[in-house]
Amino acid sequence: MSQGHSLPTQPGYGATALGIPPAPPGQKPGRAVRIGIVAALVVGVAVCLVIGFWVSMPSAPADDTIAAGDCAKVWGTTSDADLEKADCVDPQANYRVAVRVDNGAQACPSGDYAYYKRAGLDGYRLCLTLNAAEGECFEDLPGSISRKTTCDLGKYRVGKIVRGTTDRMTCGTDTTAEWALVYPTPERMTICMRKL
Numbered sequence: 001m002s003q004g005h006s007l008p009t010q011p012g013y014g015a016t017a018l019g020i021p022p023a024p025p026g027q028k029p030g031r032a033v034r035i036g037i038v039a040a041l042v043v044g045v046a047v048c049l050v051i052g053f054w055v056s057m058p059s060a061p062a063d064d065t066i067a068a069g070d071c072a073k074v075w076g077t078t079s080d081a082d083l084e085k086a087d088c089v090d091p092q093a094n095y096r097v098a099v100r101v102d103n104g105a106q107a108c109p110s111g112d113y114a115y116y117k118r119a120g121l122d123g124y125r126l127c128l129t130l131n132a133a134e135g136e137c138f139e140d141l142p143g144s145i146s147r148k149t150t151c152d153l154g155k156y157r158v159g160k161i162v163r164g165t166t167d168r169m170t171c172g173t174d175t176t177a178e179w180a181l182v183y184p185t186p187e188r189m190t191i192c193m194r195k196l
Helices: 031-056
Strands: 071-077 080-086 095-101 114-118 124-130 156-163 179-183 189-195
Antiparallel strands (some): 071 095, 114 124
C-alpha cells in the first residue's frame, strides 16, 4: 500500500476523488437543484423572447424625420399611400409638407390640403400642398394622388400661383384656371389649374 493520507469516507457510500461523498444510491437530486434548473430554464426562455422581440422590431421608417417645409414623393392610392422624403427639385417630389401634426388624431388646417397619416404610438399627420411651379402639369387633381407628368391632353396645368392670398377669385374666370387650390399655412397661397 502506498504511503499518504487516506480520504475520509462515509460508511457504505465510498468517496469521490475530492473526498466528497456521492449521493446515496436511489436518491434523486434535492429540491433546491430542481428549483435551480427550472429557474435557469425560465430565465433562458425570457432572454430568448426579449432578444427575439428586439430583433423583430421594425426600424423607424425614413419618413419619420420629415418636417414642415420638406418635400415628399407620394405614390399608391388614397387609401394605401406610401411616402418618402425627397429633394424639392426632384421631378417625383409631388408634395410639400405644410404642417406636421405629431398627434395623428388632429386634423389639417382648413384648405385644400392632401394628408398622409401614420398611425400608432408615434403617429402623426402630414398636411400636404402640391409641390408645383407655374407651367408644370399633374395627372390628377387633389382627391387622388396628384403626380407630376408631361403636359398632355387631359392633364392639369398650373396656370399661376398667387402668394399672400387664399381667395379663389384671384384665379379669375379666364382660360388660365378652372380650379383653385387654397392653402392658408405656412404661407397663404392659391394655385390656379386648368385641364388641358
